Amino acid sequence: MISANIDLQSFKKMVMQGSYKTQDSASFRGGPSDLTVWREKLIEIYANSLTLSPEKSEAEVKDWGKEFANKLVELGLPLDTALKEMRTAKNEISHIIKEEANRQNLSANDFFKVYSTFDYVVDRAAELVSACYMKAHDEKISSAQHAVDELSIPVVKIEEGIGILPVIGDIDTRRAQLLMVTALEKSAEFKLEYLILDLSGVPVIDTMVAQQIFEVLEALRISGVTSKISGIRPELAITMTQLGVNFEVQSFSSLHQAIASIKI
Template sequence: MTKQLVFIGERISKEKKQLAKELFNLTSSEYKQKSKRYKIEKELLNHTTELIQYLGDSVSTNVQVTKRIEIQATYIGELTTKSGISLKEAIQFISPIRNIIWTTFEKEIEEHKISRLDILSSNKIIDPLIDEVIYILIKIYEENNKEIVEVAYRALEELSVPVIPITEDIGIMSIIGEIDTRRSALIMETALDKSSSLKFKVLFLDISGVEIIDTMVADNLFNVIYALKLLGVKTVITGIRPEIAQTTVKLGIDFKTIDTKSTLAQALKEIGIKDINKDI
């Protein structure tokens, strides 16, 4: 390591606060507004200052700083995602570090006659570290977006298996569409949670909107019925269409032990709830 490289690294570390402020001043107005609104300006500056310190250390010493830089990048990424700062804005905040460093020390570089080779050598050290910071930011944003999508998907799924109380102790769960493994778990969870919290004695499980019932789907339905039975809730399956009934017979699926009704209206009428079709 040459004296010039040590000089460059030490200057970066010494002026880390000034460099961090200049970096922040170059950000977009949206970035500044959001960081101010969520009161993260000070934290961002602190973590950015530490980040620049480690960039300087990487040039002036033989100490491995990659892990430390990853930690600071993670802090910055977590702050920006929670503050509604876009990935583009976050990357635009980090990217100018290179230019700021060389612009700030341009005169000193000339005075100390630092060669282009030394500048190139320092860039070879700094550039991969900055790239790593950007990679970490992208990864954090991807994970955050995945979590947002997961929450939205979960909410949508819950809407797809509504539970409607029709009396103090009777409810209806209407299932529409395909029943896969994931949805089966949701049906089970929703049926148990709602039946328990609403203190149902009877739950009508209407499957008139289910297109296909195979052995896996039937097994999942039987598990729901058995679990509800353990809670003291009787389950009545309604809405088994003729074509579905034929398929289940061919597959050897036996619904004889399950209380079934051809339609939800018929089932409700038998328990004394009339004119249900007007309300459904």
């Protein structure tokens, strides 16, 4: 317990007043002005740590840390910039606490108790901001990757009952799963009878890729959609023959040939 003779409210008042006077020097260099509210809230949390219970201080830090981290990610600001800001604020407030401790003639033991409370909240703030920042950043990257995946596997309806699914780039397990979901969902949405998988943009077909494509074709067959494959280049045909790959559906070297075969 902190000694009863310590005027914690006076500590808090000094922290608030002193920090607001010096916060311009600790601002985000080139950062948006709307971060001011989060900076002011940080100062308030640091000051409150001197008078609130550890539980209440922890709750304040958690709420602020999550909101602040999300704002950093939204604005595209790096985590180290935020941590540097927090360290700067800590150093300035540490000097303010030291001055107030001298004014109150605190013993070394009482000063240690006051500072330890403040220091714990500072460490927790940095820890929580870091954790929340990484989580928000990962979610943003994941969302962007999902959007890219959807754009990279489009189903194009060229006329009634006929669609094309151009596949571009390498096919791994994740993309293969998305390929299957997209093919099935769009085939049902467009009421397709035929779906042509154009593989002209796939650089390599090995046994793993072949298995992934076979599973997509099988799922389409079960759902009542007739599949065809186009874009089989000579080098792919040779590789597939050497590997013994057989998709058991009609294959064509060009998309034009595949479409023409449906209209015969």
